[in-house]
């Protein structure tokens with residue numbers, strides 16, 4: 001093993017330019033992908049916090065009475081994972097409204113009866129997509145005691161749609177850059193292989209097995225993938241640190257933006273993916289060359 | 292005639308033919324080579340000498356016939372077992388076939404590394420073989436910085452470092468001056484005395500005259516023209 005690593009490194013040294021190009025290509029691809037992931041991780045977290053973990057208002061029918069509450073609660077619990085359930089009677093809601101809109105109390109006082117319905121404020125335990133909230137809301141709405149369910153269909157839905165579109169674009173971009181990096185990597189291996197055609201021929205003549213011949217190429221591929229990924233992430237980190245320190249100086253007092261760097265899990269995942277990329281590029285081109 | 296059973300044959304060819312696009316490079320060759328023999332394969336350029344060596348180490352497949360190496364039928368050797376066959380041979384070529392980007396030491400060590408030997412053993416063995424070929428002082432040199440004669444000594448060292456039972460040399464002195472050529476031949480004969488079977492292909496007749504013993508197989512147009520014992 002040490003032998004292959006030594007050989008791979010001397011091969012890389014003797015082919016510096018080609019290897020540098022490959023590492024930079026991988027680094028660029030990883031940079032694009034990780035910019036997207038950074039944005040995605042942060043947006044998800046921000047949306048999560050806005051949505052406060054799937055909060056929804058369940059408005060109850062006019063003739064709802066308190067003795068129906070336990071049954072409603074059990075039936076709702078049967079429909080899905082609910083974290084929290086708070087009953088808000090129409091009187092409570094009306095008082096709250098009066099407090100919040102104290103300047104308009106005359107208008108409210110003139111109302112002959114309370115126009116607000118009884119409500120249950122619920123929070124779903126966990127959800128993965130807007131669809132899931134939507135489906136859950138539909139099920140609750142189908143209960144005869146429930147009049148309507150409000151879960152931010154309007155703006156949240158629209159935002160999530162945009163967000164999903166962005167996600168799809170991101171995936172497409174990631175795949176594109178993955179393919180480009182893969183193409184470049186496998187091309188480097190091909191060039192390296194042809195530039196050492198004599199060496200490979202000689203190795204075969206003296207009784208080297210195919211895996212002995214291929215091993216240094218794989219080590220070089222893994223190396224390129226690993227360091228390409230690392231370089232891409234370091235560039236992203238440097239950019240992130242520059243931008244975030246700029247934001248905190250100038251904007252922090254105006255708006256609250258909490259952009260965090262990629263999670264450790266994500267960083268490890270990216271490094272693993274780019275190392276895999278180096279290996280896979282090597283695998284593809286050797287498979288093609290050695291028929 | 293139980294001639295065949297008593298002989299200690301290491302290479303046997305049965306009606307071997309090799310055709311390139313229908314044209315015979317080897318035609319109906321049958322041959323028996325004993326363990327420890329020194330064989331000269333002579334003949335004019337294009338006679339089929341190189342092809343004969345190539346079919347032995349499976350650089351080429353025969354078109355017809357069978358070849359046994361130490362009892363192994365070459366037709367039955369899978370590509371996974373080919374490296375093991377190659378390790379039974381040491382090979383020397385006219386153009387040396389050394390890796391220019393590796394040092395003399397690394398070029399010779401490659402054989403043992405490929406065979407999975409331990410680094411400590413490799414160091415010892417390679418230096419020992421370089422000493423016997425007179426190249427130990429050039430161990431750290433790169434082949435292109437050496438003379439032709441020196442490069443061929445390195446190639447010979449590489450050919451014998453794995454203690455192969457058979458040495459195949461294709462025009463090993465073709466690009467060398469007389470003195471260097473003689474040194475290479477002397478070394479091959481010395482190695483032959485220690486028990487290895489050696490096959491040298493060359494169109495150079497001077498080479499034959501200078502050698503002391505062995506069997507000369509002369510081929511022409513892909514056929515064995517004549518076989519002669521030399522004293």
Ligand SMILES: Nc1ncnc2c1ncn2[C@@H]1O[C@H](COP(=O)(O)OP(=O)(O)O)[C@@H](O)[C@H]1O
Pocket residue numbers: 311312315316334335336337338339340341342343
């Ligand atoms: N790869 C090949 N393709 C086609 N013809 C070949 C090939 N190798 C050798 N030959 C032909 O086979 C014949 C024998 O070649 P070779 O064994 O190299 O001769 P020698 O080594 O005796 O000079 C020649 O006519 C040569 O042109």
Ligand SMILES: [Mg+2]
Pocket residue numbers: 340341342461462
């Ligand atoms: Mg020839």
